[in-house]
Amino acid sequence: MDLLIPAMLTIITAATPLLFAALGEMVTEKSGVLNLGVEGMMVMGAIIGFIAVHASGSVTVAIFAAVLAGICMAAIFALFVLTFHASQVPTGLALTIFGIGLSALMGQNMVGIAYGGMPKIAIPGLAALPVVGTLFFQQDFLVYLSIAMVAAIHYFLHKTRAGLILRAVGDSHDAAHAMGYSVIKIRFMAILFGGAMAGLSGAYLSLAYSPMWVEQMTAGRGWIALALVVFACWRPVRVLFGAYLFGGISILQLHAQALGIGIPSQVMSMLPYLATILVLVIISRDVSKIKLNAPASLGRPFHPSR
Amino acid sequence: MLKKTLFSLVLAAALAVGTTAAAETKAAFVYVGPIGDHGYSYQHDQGRLALEKELGIKTSYVESVPEGADAERVIRQLASSGHNIIFTTSFGFMNPTLKVAKQFKDIKFEHATGYKRADNVSTYSARFYEGRTILGTIAGKMTKSNVVGYIASFPIPEVIRGIDAFTLALRKVNPAATVKVVWVNSWFDPGKEGDAAKALIDQGVDIITQHTDSPAPLQVAESRGVYAFGQASDMKAFAPKAQLTSIIDNWNNYYIDRVKAVMDGTWTSTDTWHGLKQGMVEMAPYGDAVPADVRQLADGVKQAIIDGTLHPFQGPIKNQKGELVVKAGEVISDADLLGLNWYVEGVEGSIPK
The missing domain is CATH 3.40.50.2300 (Response regulator)
Structure with missing residues (x-):
């Protein structure tokens, strides 16, 4: 137990950035758009959030700035793929490369500056509970927000009319268009939402997880988030489960090493991707299973004229 | 037209650079x-x-x-x-x-x-390992739990040499102390390095040292109230209380000497492996937490390495099984150090293959 609670706390911090980014990407993909630029949007959120906290001293300002940075990056992507009909995959890759470069440029004077980290908020009453209180009710604001977002997105996608329309656009943009819905507008919003969530994820990295700025500090977490969406079969609660699983694996392997249990750490580093490939294999074997949840129009460009 | 103008501009610029360079x-x-x-x-x-x-x-x-x-x-x-x-x-x-x-x-x-x-x-x-000898000496004196954490990047001789040099120095001043190593498979991943530091601290480590490049482990040490050592540059800004000292890579003199040699026409092909003595490896100022007697001891070790009276890989050295590999009075040769691929006694776990 002495070891379990601290390990669990570390898992929560490792899972939160994955959760934000994957939830955002999931909503984008549900609208039928594949944005491979998660890493780029995330790293921009990280640098803008860090610059903002450094300049203003306010975490609230920093979080808003990071969200805005993610939205701006996503808007560039949306403009290219929706307005100019650029292919989604190369545009997303370009966005990642662009984000890494631009963040490095903007962060030149931020290297070597320390920040104390986000304050923890203890929920009155609940925080005093044994075990559960320490784990779930003495966290920083963004951890609470990430869990709340799972519920909100689940509710939105599966219980509201707007969510239904979003899913319809992702499954068959032609049908949604024929029904009179503005496919472009809905996809634009979904992409921007994905950007905002990636920005939050970046803010969590540079403000709470390892509160500092260093180039390329996302270190591939954007790609893990992308894999996570497929792993979770585009379901919010499964994204939550997957993020904590992926986070848990990476933390437990560190503990295993420190305890002298010999699992090659390289194997652990590939596990998230292996798990994703496995899920891909399983769901692609059964067409009906994909049809159940994978957005049918994912990655296909939409021309209203057709 | 514009393209052509641009091209000739670039060409002109390139030519200009070419002519001034000769001088x-x-x-x-x-x-x-x-x-x-x-x-x-x-x-x-x-x-x-x-x-x-x-x-x-x-x-x-x-x-x-x-x-x-x-x-x-x-x-x-x-x-x-x-x-x-x-x-x-x-x-x-x-x-x-x-x-x-x-x-x-x-x-x-x-x-x-x-x-x-x-x-x-x-x-x-x-010879960064000379710096690790000093870190090990300080850690051996300052650990209370007698377990020290080491965050490592990739299992190559350079990194293993550091772990071994650190452990040998640690156990020389504190034979009861051991080293827990965690490999993160990256030179640079602040999140993962920080997580590794947390995992080690959760398992009872009270001093952290690292062979990865970001200051994240120091930040974790600072917030958890344990000690740590910086890496490659002075990282005190990230851990004003926690950083005991730091190994600093100092290439300044080497670069100046070599370019001077080119200018004088005295440059020849050489093989350089410099350490504390030549100033290629430096130590950051001690943190406030290091007591006077430990400073004195560490300074002594540093001076002995500079004078050549102490070699970080001086026998007797035992491997993890407790077998005597290097006899008293012998040292591991440079050639063997360059290919070092085994842990000394006192390191827990095994090297990932």
Whole structure:
């Protein structure tokens, strides 16, 4: 137990950035758009959030700035793929490369500056509970927000009319268009939402997880988030489960090493991707299973004229 | 039309660069990481800046160059644009450097951490393990739990040498102490390095040392109230209370000496492996937490290494099984150190294959 609670706390911090980014990407993909630029949007959120906290001293300002940075990056992507009909995959890759470069440029004077980290908020009453209180009710604001977002997105996608329309656009943009819905507008919003969530994820990295700025500090977490969406079969609660699983694996392997249990750490580093490939294999074997949840129009460009 | 004008402009600029270069010495640097990493590449770049300041010459650099085919292109580009000496600062640039050097006999090349040389290619590296001996000495005196954490990047001889040197020094002053090693499979991943630090602290470690490049483990140490050592540069800004000292890579003098040699025409191909004595490895000022007697002891160890009276790999040295590998009075030779692939007694766990 002495070891379990601290390990669990570390898992929560490792899972939160994955959760934000994957939830955002999931909503984008549900609208039928594949944005491979998660890493780029995330790293921009990280640098803008860090610059903002450094300049203003306010975490609230920093979080808003990071969200805005993610939205701006996503808007560039949306403009290219929706307005100019650029292919989604190369545009997303370009966005990642662009984000890494631009963040490095903007962060030149931020290297070597320390920040104390986000304050923890203890929920009155609940925080005093044994075990559960320490784990779930003495966290920083963004951890609470990430869990709340799972519920909100689940509710939105599966219980509201707007969510239904979003899913319809992702499954068959032609049908949604024929029904009179503005496919472009809905996809634009979904992409921007994905950007905002990636920005939050970046803010969590540079403000709470390892509160500092260093180039390329996302270190591939954007790609893990992308894999996570497929792993979770585009379901919010499964994204939550997957993020904590992926986070848990990476933390437990560190503990295993420190305890002298010999699992090659390289194997652990590939596990998230292996798990994703496995899920891909399983769901692609059964067409009906994909049809159940994978957005049918994912990655296909939409021309209203057709 | 515009394209043509642009092209002739570029051409003119290139020609202009070409003609001025003949008159003065120009040095170029190739870095594997971004200069903003606040670690390895950052320190090389500090060397470049010192060179500019000291000799007043022009330098160029290319950062974040992947090891492989791209590196050759970058080095060739630098060689054909009027540079007289080119420093390639990562192990993976070894073969590209030699390939380009063959075609540019008049240009001098300096490759860091490699082992292949030619008439116009030198190699250089630093004995960072000497610094680790000092860290181990301090850690041995200051640990209360007698378990020290080590965050490692990749299982290559350079890193294993550091772990062994640290452990030998640690157990020399504190035979009961042991080292827990966690490999993160990255030179640079602040999140994962921080997680590794948390995992180690959760398991009872009260001092953290690292062979990865970001200051994240120090930040974790600071917030958890344990001690830590910085890496490659002084990281006190990230852990004012926790940092006991830091190993600093100082390439300044080497870069200045080598470029001077080019200017004087005295440059020859050499193999340099410098340490504390030559100032290529430096220690940051002690943190406030280090008591006077420990400072004195660490200073003594440092002086002994500089004087040559103490070798970090001096026998008797036992391996993990407790077998005597190096007898008392003997030391591990440089050649064996360069290929070191086993843990000494006191390191827990095994080296990942």
